[in-house]
Amino acid sequence: xxxxxxxxxxxxxxxxxxxxxxxxxxxxxxxxxxxxxxxxxxxxxxxxxxxxxxxxxxxxxxxxxxxxxxxxxxxxxxxxxxxxxxxxxxxxxxxxxxx
Numbered sequence: 001x002x003x004x005x006x007x008x009x010x011x012x013x014x015x016x017x018x019x020x021x022x023x024x025x026x027x028x029x030x031x032x033x034x035x036x037x038x039x040x041x042x043x044x045x046x047x048x049x050x051x052x053x054x055x056x057x058x059x060x061x062x063x064x065x066x067x068x069x070x071x072x073x074x075x076x077x078x079x080x081x082x083x084x085x086x087x088x089x090x091x092x093x094x095x096x097x098x099x
Contacts, residue, residue: 006079023088
């Protein structure tokens with residue numbers, strides 16, 4: 001793991017909305033629609049934050065119909081594991097409100 005990778009991950013983790021998303025994903029896979037509802041952000045805003053997390057190799061996604069479901073990567077870095085250990089899980093994020 002080199003400096004550019006660490007820099008990318010640390011920058012992605014340095015945002016309260018992205019940390020809130022990770023606290024939701026800590027309990028498992030979550031649909032974007034549920035994150036929108038729980039976080040009180042617009043769908044484009046949530047998608048933008050998720051894109052930054054995905055580009056930093058922190059989360060991965062799969063498409064289900066017209067919605068995307070996100071989860072933490074299978075092999076998280078030490079930096080990500082340390083961050084996740086400090087976040088409380090938010091199980092309220094798993095509402096399954098997507099059509």
